[in-house]
Amino acid sequence: MRSGGTTLAATLLGLGLCGLVLAGCAGPGDTLKGPGSAEIVEKWTSCAEIAPQAGVMLPVPRGSAAVTSPPAGVEPRVGRIDPAFTPVAAVLCGRDVVPGAAGGREQVATERRADDIGPLVAALGLADEKRGSGEIACTLDMLVPPWLALLDDQGRWLRPYLPKDVCGKPRPEVRAALDGLRLTTVDSRTVGQVESPEAEAAGCAQRWSDMVWVEATLGRPGRVAPEAGPKAGPLRLCVYQVSPSERGGGKPAGDFVYGRPLPPERQADVLRALAGTRPAADCATPASRFAVLRAVDGSGPEWYVELDACRRFLVVASPGGSQLGQGDAALAALLGPN
Incomplete structure (x- = not known):
């Protein structure tokens, strides 16, 4: 199992058309309405505390009320990066399956950090593409992005919105920027036995x-x-x-x-x-x-x-x-x- 990559997982859901995969394929003239600004949280602690289920289920943005500290198990609102927030690092929370010390396979929760994030921040600032535009055929695979947070030099953090392509999936520029991150593992802990x-x-x-x-x-x-x-x-x-x-x-x-x-x-x-x-x-x-x-x-x-x-x-x-x-x-x- 590769431990350092950030490639978005592709899962064939078999749900029919692209519209069933990601909430609908809009007509040629439609656009995907993007969210407002992301909710800024005052202090980053760790993936273990903030996103213990990352990699197990997809994160679901909650309501619009701002908070300074997210309640346990509740994530802050995903959104665009506010101009007053200057990201200096990215943190990815996830899970890997690795060989166990005594044999078999174990699931480990990981926290990885990247500091050279210029291309990623630029990609996150792109607009959504028009849904269903052009001659591109939307495929059945659903791209599941990693659990991503951006930190500033004050230790504050937010969950950035990932701009979408014509099929409602993360834009190619976002995927390329995520794959290009140079990640350092800052925490890894066993959470269960797979085999x-x-x-x-x-x-x-x-x-x-x-x-x-x-x-x-x-x-x-x-x-x-x-x-x-x-x-x-x-x-x-x-x-x-x-x-x-x-x-x-x-x-x-x-x-x-x-x-x-x-x-x-x-x-x-x-x-x-x-x-x-x-x-x-x-x-x-x-x-x-x-x-x-x-x-x-x-x-x-x-x-x-x-x-x-x-x-x-x-x-x-x-x-x-x-x-x-x-x-x-x-x-x-x-x-x-x-």
Whole structure:
């Protein structure tokens, strides 16, 4: 994971037209009305105190009342830089995913500072471009800018408005200026584990969704597809525990418990059990544990097996779609930790 860049994250939202991504694509003659002056706050402290959620969710500007110190968890108004405020530094608050000291991956909150900000300040002073003007086609990707604050030589700070292009995204000049900042990390702290050393060693994701429950809830019971027979390459087993609060939800997620590549003899026994054609039983008890079987090389179908409760299994094969079948205690035992 790169730790020093400021490239705006591009997230494909799949929301349809550009208008659905950023509050509407205006007609050729329309302009995006910019905000007023940014709210100036008297004293910068740290990202940990002022923007503890930066990088987790998009900042939302609040109302217009000026304050000298923002309440905890509430951000000052985003706006244009007042002529009476002379920025001398930029601070970016965010989060990175980095290797853990003992393996796995951790999420760290970072505070980075840049002092040479002339090009950035110039870019922030540009006007918004006309929305929907010209022949430019707006794309579906949403550019998520970093959490940015500007400081003056008195230690005051504000959240600057980022001028928009014809699609309502930050102008190219703003993006280039952000990418060109020479940043120094002034604080970095671990805020959570993304992937445990055990999950990494097993080759499994830390969290996974119980797709058996999802498919059964959607009312798609059926027989196992022919493509789910015993012919398969080496498989990896990953087992997940579903917390009580997640069970029975729309898409319950489990946390990694154990995993490993299946030995050939065990794999043959498992695939023979999964090649049965019994339809899934009518059952509404959510599982507390489920297994995921995937090819080590990422090819072929996937199998999901409830290890308790209803003990159904799901085959996700293409072609063939998703098909539910009925497992039993013997199949669950084959997918145990030993």
